[in-house]
Amino acid sequence: MTAPHSPGASTPPGDQDAPxxxxxxxxxxxxxxxPLVEALRALGHRVPVVIGHRRPADWPGHVLGEHDLPPGVDLAVPSRTEAVAGLLHAYAVDVAVSYGYPRKLPAAAVSAPRLGTVNCHPSDLPSxxxxxxxxxxxxNGEDRIGVTWHRMDAELDTGSVLARTTIALDDQVWSFTGVNSRVLEAASEMLPQVLRRLVRGDEGEPQPQREDTWAGFFTEDYATVDWSAQATHIHxxxxxxxxxxxxxxxxGPVAVIDGTRWRLRRTTLTQPPLGTGRRVTCGTGDLWVLAADPLD
Structure with a gap:
């Protein structure tokens, strides 16, 4: 996949990759x-440290550990985000590259690297x-999503854009991991462009001013499955x-089947092989539950 340049981001003749x-x-x-460390090192850059995050008490999976990183890359896990600025200053980095960090970085951290901090967001910002x-x-039924690299500022996902593209979001993708691998591939291909613009002091393109673009966590109003709804809606x-x-x-999503509450993991709108899944008749059409976790 070749990521298109953002408007005004064309590479001048003779302009090489970032030093x-x-x-x-x-x-x-x-x-x-x-994967980000690998992509940056493959471009010839040095990654002295990865700044991680402490595992929340209710986190079901595992967070980044030192064994996940190659030799020569330190792992720093600050007890609070206010400490991130000090770490970036201590390592005297030129740039910080953020991806999916679960806390808002303070302004002091964003401005600590010599050339600033950039973030990859899996949408066509400001959407x-x-x-x-x-x-x-x-x-919302989208079949494509954006991938945007932007400068970080004091707010969330509002900084000027350095590179963007779009990727397919087909119905075969069912997990964060599945989406993440595609986003990272597209993001890595745009890294040379992003770093060139930082080195040149290019501020990027300001995001358009739009209202109602916030994509927060789902709430209780979307957490319960109503079997009287359309099968496509539930799927x-x-x-x-x-x-x-x-x-x-x-x-979520929580559904009641035969009096038992389940968290649904996977469904299909087409009949699976005999003996696979549980058919449920919905308001319009049938849905087959392929995987679910009991909650009671």
Whole structure:
């Protein structure tokens, strides 16, 4: 996939890739930090440190550990986000590259690297700002999502754009991990362009001013499955929740089957092989539950 240049971001004749830089990666998950480190090192840059995040008490998976990183890359896990600025200053990095970090970085951290901090967001900003962009894209029936690199500023997902592209969001993708691999591939291909613009002092393009672009966590109003709804609606609801991943406060999608509460993991609108799944008649059409976790 070749990512299109943003308007005004064409490479002048003779302009080469960015010189070797010292770059900190700010990412909390083993699915995100190692591929970014690998992509940056493949471009000839040095990654002295990855800044991770402490595992929340209710987190169901595992967070990034030192064994996930290659030799020569430190892992720093600050107890609070206010400490991130000090870490970036201590490592004296040129750039910080953020991807999916679960906390808002303070302004002091964003401005600590010599050339600033950039973030990759899986939407076509300013659409779907916030912590759940892909979940909302699925919920709204999108078949493509954006991938945007932007400068970080004091707010969330509002900084000027350095590079963007779009990728397919087909109905075969059912998990954060599945989406993440595609987003990272597209994001990595845009990194040379992003770093060139930083080195040139290019501020990027300001995002258009738009209202109602926030993509927050799903709430209770979308957490319960109503079997009287259309089968397609329920199928989308299940996929949206599973792509959204872990929710810190609300569990979904929850359905009652034969008097038992289940969290639905996978459904299909087409009849699976004999003996596979559980058919449920919905308001319009049938849905087959392929995977679910009991809650009672």
């Amino acid at each position: 070797a830089l010292s770059i900190a990666v700010v990412a909390a998950l083993p699915q995100t930090a190692p 779907y700002r916030g912590p759940n962009p892909v979940g909302w894209a699925v919920r 989308t609801q299940v996929r949206a929740w599973n792509i959204a991943g872990h929710h810190p406060r609300v569990q």
